Amino acid sequence: MVLPLILGIFLLIALYFIFWYITIPVTIIIIVIIWLRSRDNKKNSTDHSERIYYKQSTADSNNQYKDNLIRARLERFNLSEEEAELVFGKKWRTKLSSEHYNLFDNIIKKKMNLLDPSKVFRKKVFHIIDKVIRMIDFVYNEDPKCMESFEKFCEANNPGLLDYFKKEWEFFKKYKKSSFEYSENALDKSEAYEILGLGITATIDQVKKKFRELALKWHPDRNMKNKTQAEKMFVRINNAYETIMAVA
Numbered sequence: 001m002v003l004p005l006i007l008g009i010f011l012l013i014a015l016y017f018i019f020w021y022i023t024i025p026v027t028i029i030i031i032v033i034i035w036l037r038s039r040d041n042k043k044n045s046t047d048h049s050e051r052i053y054y055k056q057s058t059a060d061s062n063n064q065y066k067d068n069l070i071r072a073r074l075e076r077f078n079l080s081e082e083e084a085e086l087v088f089g090k091k092w093r094t095k096l097s098s099e100h101y102n103l104f105d106n107i108i109k110k111k112m113n114l115l116d117p118s119k120v121f122r123k124k125v126f127h128i129i130d131k132v133i134r135m136i137d138f139v140y141n142e143d144p145k146c147m148e149s150f151e152k153f154c155e156a157n158n159p160g161l162l163d164y165f166k167k168e169w170e171f172f173k174k175y176k177k178s179s180f181e182y183s184e185n186a187l188d189k190s191e192a193y194e195i196l197g198l199g200i201t202a203t204i205d206q207v208k209k210k211f212r213e214l215a216l217k218w219h220p221d222r223n224m225k226n227k228t229q230a231e232k233m234f235v236r237i238n239n240a241y242e243t244i245m246a247v248a
Contacts, residue, residue, distance in 0.1 A: 027158060027161060028112070028115075028161060028164070028165050028168075029112060029116070031153075031154055031157050031158055031161060032108055032109075032112055032154075034153075034157065035108075035150060035153045035154070035157075036105050036108065036109065038153070066093075066097035067097075069096070069097050070093055070096045070097050073096050074096070076138065077131065077134070077135040077138065078131055078134070079128075079131060079135070083128055083131065084096060086124060086125055086128070087110070087125055087128075087132060087135075088106070100139075100142065100143050100146065101143075101146055103139055104139055104140070104143065104146040104147075104150075107135070107136045107139045107140060108140075108150065110132065110136060111136050111140075111169065114129075114132070114133075114136075114172060115168055115169070115172055115178050116178075117177070117178065126176075129176060133172075133173055167179075187239055187240055187243045188243075189243065189244065189247060191240070192239070192240035192241075192243040192244050193240070193244065195236055195237060195239075195240035196210045196211060196214060196237065196240050196241070196244075197210065197214075198210055204245075207241065207244050207245075211237065211240075211241040214233075214237045215234065215237055215238070218230050218233040218234045218237060219234060220234060
């Protein structure tokens with residue numbers, strides 16, 4: 001009787017983590033990739049703000065215009081040339097002198113790379129991470145047309161995904177890691193005992209008994225009226241139990 005119950009609990013936990021920490025992030029990445037590809041086929045956007053701000057006389061050459069644009073962007077983003085190369089690669093000058101919609105597409109990719117722990121980009125720029133975050137927010141919000149186009153595309157392809165994406169970004173700006181990397185799964189021993197409502201001197205048998213009681217109490221199927229809260233508590237109880245058992 002107890003073994004099937006425990007197996008059922010762990011199955012529910014596994015499904016919960018697969019949905020929130022794998023399915024949702026992968027869906028975001030797919031939507032962004034589709035949008036970026038669709039943008040490549042629409043080169044008719046105009047960058048009104050920067051065209052006005054950096055308007056050149058008819059006598060100015062295109063190279064002079066680009067040089068001015070690069071210098072202005074480096075100054076606004078507070079980046080040195082070495083840092084710009086670190087962020088954008090060896091073709092950083094080309095990317096920094098591109099029209100705003102191209103730069104916008106590029107920073108969307110950087111944003112996704114920061115949220116994805118499998119990418120090396122975050123580690124490469126971590127010493128200037130605050131500068132990179134400010135730059136991404138600046139470019140993202142600078143042209144409302146680009147932002148609106150991207151957000152409408154996300155909502156049209158997967159309603160509700162945009163809110164998740166925004167929450168993940170706000171979380172990352174605060175903790176410098178995505179929510180599914182955060183230490184919800186990495187409790188210290190004293191916190192784990194506290195979650196189970198036990199003292200740190202409790203025996204393993206007491207821990208197991210308390211875990212079974214709390215797991216039954218907070219099982220989502222037993223708390224349909226407050227299922228969201230129950231799911232969060234259920235995960236924390238399981239994390240606490242695993243933390244204690246790992247060092248037992």
